[in-house]
Amino acid sequence: MSDAVAEQGLIRRYRSARRDQRLAVLEGFHTLKHALRFGADLLEAVASEPEQLERLVAELAPDLAGSLVEQTERVAPEVLAELVPQAPRTGVVAIAQRRRIPPEAVLVDTRSAPLVLLEEPRTMGNLGACVRVAAAADAAGVLTTGPIDPWHPDALRGAAGLHFALPVAAAAAPPESDRPLIAIDPGGEDLRPAELPPRAILTFGSERYGLSDALLERADARLAIPMRSGVSSLNLATAVAAVLFAQRLSPREGA
């Protein structure tokens, strides 16, 4: 096979992988690093400068030494630029199998950790940042409703690949479960992190419209992050970070 034919095949594979619900396109070193660290099943990887990749692995991810560099093929920078809409500065992209987890399975985690439910998020970067902070706070998982695919490559990039560190799934509607449903909403009562019930589903609204009336009515409590007067709301991912880490850093009452 000529190089040109092989390159065209590579470009077709990466472009169709972006639309394939079974696959995860991993753009950039940090996305790939986290995906592998949390057990992603890598199908292929390419780098425009494998020497730079080797340096990054040695400096930032010695735990991945060997496996990643060996599996990565060199491609010309012009070819890499054709594989994804915006070539990452670290010059590496890859395709892995997605973790396909049914939303019901996300609910069954028996730990006291909260689950994050994002109601109809609009921007991939925000969604990714929510997954990233949920992974860092060791949340039970992230569920989303609405049309956005939570495993879209842009969301994966925003999450730095941390979709592989906890369950992330789309749900048709806010799930029914025995977990307390807590609406995090600027119109609620002041949040007292130590009083958040264990295993809560913490729900956050869309960037533009906030939580729906239906969800606010269903919720067991409606809680606000207290803010300085005159400020209307926090950015979605910032609100998720504030609540998860306020809870994580506050000793439970009576503990």
Ligand SMILES: C[S@@+](CC[C@H](N)C(=O)[O-])C[C@H]1O[C@@H](n2cnc3c(N)ncnc32)[C@H](O)[C@@H]1O
């Ligand atoms: C950008 S805000 C939405 C703003 C929307 N215009 C509203 O009135 O709710 C996105 C989500 O972040 C959460 N949020 C932001 N600031 C908050 C605050 N101070 N207290 C509680 N939730 C907040 C809420 O879940 C909200 O639905």
